[in-house]
Amino acid sequence: MIALTDRFGQAVAALRDNRLRTALSVLGIAIGIAAVMIVSTISRGGNHLVFSELQTFGLNSAWIYRDWDNDSPLERRREGSGIDSRDIAALQAARGELGIRHLSPIVQDYGEPSARRGGRFANVQLIGASVAYPDIVNDTLLGGRRLMHHDVAQRLPAALVAPEVIAKLFDDGEDPLGRTIEVGERRVRIVGLLAGKSRDFLSSIGSAGGQNANDRIVVPWTWLQRVRGDRAVDHLHIAVEDFDRAGQTADGIAQLLARRHDGLFNYTRETMATYIATTDSILSGVAIVGTIAASVSLLVGGMGIMNMMGIAVLERTREIGLRRAVGARRRDILWQFLIEAALISLVGGLLGLAIGAVISLIVVWLTGFPLLPSVPIIVGALLVSVLVGVLSGLLPARRAAKLEPVIALRAD
């Protein structure tokens, strides 16, 4: 038996003999593996980024609101949002049955309100919501407290305020908690500080994330109703119990509302689940295209190895004959060339990972994508590279092993 170390020693020696050609073949594989790794890093990073931003809306979210587009003559005469305070109580009672985990009526001030304090000024979104609202949209508090049931019940002007508003109205080091600010014509008291949220990526690719989460002021919906002087709820924002049944839950709510309003209104339902499905299919489409492109470059690398090994077998025909003459069996020759091919691609794979890592870091640095190294992908890339090498080496190696010693020794 020939020791494995000896087999590798022979292969390394042969590869060292042809440094330039070895280096080029290694590079071919390295580029392929680097491409695979970069595609996977970017697609994983992009995925993570998109989902972490979608999370700022609440992954279990669903929205239900009146379908305003239906402009039949009859429909146009109907006024109001189709949702009111009494509906909320009815929905709260039917939560378990409908599969609602959290429910918040949303009352908004669409008058582009501004917040003022002293001489300072900030454009804000004023959102009237329930105590469950932070749980629905995954808001966390930097300080203070959440809205409480008595805030809602007594229609108190308690406010949760997002960081950009705080930054515009307060000096650094000033404690905003307990302070009063003016919003529109009213004064609200800051009881909680919302943590910042990033929707930069979503905003950068489209209107989906157009709403800035960091200029919100969240107040009890009942208080905002009183300010507006009506009992209307603009829309419902819920978190469903079961992500996979988000559509059914939203439908159930719409039916209940329709029933309560004697079928006067139609309701539109939006669920995060459908947005996620869309996003998922777009992202995986991008990933597939990228993976195919990367695979092609890996394939080209493999063909480089095949070419190099083919030339090596031709060039070293006499050497093969000599080895056979001094006792090498066919399989010893086969092993020698296979190991050479596998070594080239393994080294190429390692180099490719290094190149991929550097380029990924550059991409991270340029785009702010999170870097998500994946052990299975790294291990997989190495296995694939060795596999590519062995497969590419197989044909030339078999040709070498099949050579008749007498004929091989006669080669020029």
Add this chain to the structure above:
Amino acid sequence: MIALRGVTKTYRSGQLVVPVLHGIELAVAAGEFVAIMGASGSGKSTLLNVIGCLDTIDAGEYALDGENVSVLDDDGLARVRGARIGFVFQGFNLIARTSAVRNVALPMLYAGIGAEARRTRALDMLERVGLADRAEHVPTELSGGQQQRVAIARALVNDPDVIVADEPTGSLDSATGHEIMNVFDQLHAAGRTVVMVTHEDDIAARAARIVRLQDGRIVDDRTASVA
């Protein structure tokens, strides 16, 4: 040591059937030094390849040291070549860009001998052919005569039963050729069995026995009287 009985070999090239060896009967005793001569195309190289187990035969029988090697499969022939045959070629056939000591050690790799033992024994062999100081030189740094000495050291390294030499002086100038023949003489004197193909009369004359081939048949087989 070598017993060929009725050995026949034919090359087929398309429709053309070219007989190369015709019922060769040849016995070589252990310790003999035999030169095979003959015109180009006489079948002398094929006969040598058959003796060296590099080539197979179509009919007849070949026994090497009592073992019928004509029935062996490819792996079996590889084993016999590695363990019992030592080859010396006209073109030296050293592996390029590989040191003399590594070239000499090569047959031991396929015999499954460990790396340290390989090196020790290869250095020992190089010393015997007078090249101890060239062990780390690659073939291009060695003269033709030196390269052939490395090749002889390689042929001897597994202590084979038979040394098979195909025009070992064919690529060398006359003086160097005779130096190499001196090495063969020493091997012969030490009791080694040597079979050599040559077309040079003066080289053949160094052998004790000359076998002549013509059209695949042995036409002359004479042993020189002891000088």
